[in-house]
Amino acid sequence: MTELQENAKVALVLGATGGIGGAVARGLIARGWTVRALNRNAGKAAQTAPAFGWRQGDAMNPSDVLAAADGVGLIVHAVNPAGYRNWGTLVLPMLDNTIAAAKANGARILLPGTIYNFGRDAFPVLTEEAPQNPDTDKGLIRKEMELRLKAASEAGVGVIIVRAGDFFGPGAANNWFSQGLVKPGKPLTAISYPGRKGVAHQWAYLPDVAETMMRLVERADSLPRFAVYHMRGFLDRNGMEMVEAIRRVVGKPKLSVRAFPWWLIGLASPFVPLFAELRKMRYLWREPLRMSNERLLDVLGEEPHTPIDQAVGTTLRGLGCCGGMVVAAKR
Structure with missing residues (x-):
């Protein structure tokens, strides 16, 4: 919305307790x-979060969502099942x-997208129009989500989808950084890395x-x-740039890097839904990937970008990994 009317600046956020x-x-x-x-x-x-206008209800209940959305101009759909359970x-x-x-309120939908709805055939350079042939059940669901939103847009609902790489940042709990590379709440004595050296990996800092x-959203009236x-x-171009950023931030240039225990994930995946999903996403660590943001630059002129050391430092502090050792140097 290029010039938003004040009475239109009311949003419903589903998933406001998430990152x-x-x-x-x-x-x-x-x-x-x-x-x-x-x-x-x-x-x-x-x-x-006392600043939010909380409404009692469940995103699975149509009447609860409809009541909470009464009169809003924007619905942020950022809700996901906890712990990767019951996605289907x-x-x-x-x-x-x-x-x-x-549809009932003439509201626009904003969706945080992922790369899960793409398979290996769309790599190594991922564009918005790349074919969606996902390799996993979760990817198929993500693909169907976008298809339903596309159909909604053809029925008059405005939709904005922003796809990004693996999230990291303050308040982001269920992600590869906090569940794979480091251990929240514990001193950082080593880094566990799921990928291969030399394989590019795509990250996205949550505040960005x-x-x-x-x-x-501010420009939505001029968008499709x-x-x-x-x-x-x-973009971690060689699989080691995120590791080096962590080392710089904590002041430990020789902090050891261990291979991620994929074998353990395989053994535990029948019993732990999160591990089962992590195992299915292994291909994202074995195949080089970078995302093209040319379309975004055409609209915004620039992409918001926090210097990587600052982003990593803020993330590690939020996770309680190294307390006073963290120096959020700008780089």
Whole structure:
């Protein structure tokens, strides 16, 4: 929306307790938006984020979503099943509820996208129009989400999708950085790396993703009704640049790097849903990948980008990995 009317600056955020949902919600408030947030325990959620207008309800309940979305101009769909559980039965119904609420209120939908809906045939340079032939069940669901949003756009609903690489950042819990490279809440004595040296990997700093989304929302009236953009984020060109950033930030240039225990993930995956999903995503660490952001640059002129050492330092502090040792140097 190039020039938003004040009464249109009301947003409903689904998934506001999560990393990206919370970051977008806080950013919208800073820009003068009124933010509502839906939660099954609104009272508890309000204790941690009192600035949001919490509504009691469940994203799986169509009437709850419809009531919370009454009069909003934007719905941020950032809700996901906890711990990768029950994706097959929960993800699409929740999205359908968002689409129905957007249609009823003339609201735009903003979706944090991923690269999971792409398979190896779209690598190594991933563009917005690359074929979507996912290798995993989760990828198939992500593909179907975008197909449903595309159909909604053809029925008059504005849609913005921002796809990015692996998230890291403050408040981002279920991701490769916090579950693979380091151990939250513990001193950093070694780095576990899932990929191969020499294989490029695509990362995205969560605050930069949120800022990109909000800048696009501000320009939404000039965008296509179904608008999809890729972020370049932080491209680890050789599989060691993220490792080196962590070493610099903690002041340990010789901090050891261990191979990620894929064998253990394989053994535990039948019993731990998160591990099962991580194992399926192994191809993202074995195949080089970079995302082209040319379309995004055409719209914004630049991509929000926090210097990598600053981003890593903020992330490690938020995870409680090294406390006072972290020096968030700008680089």
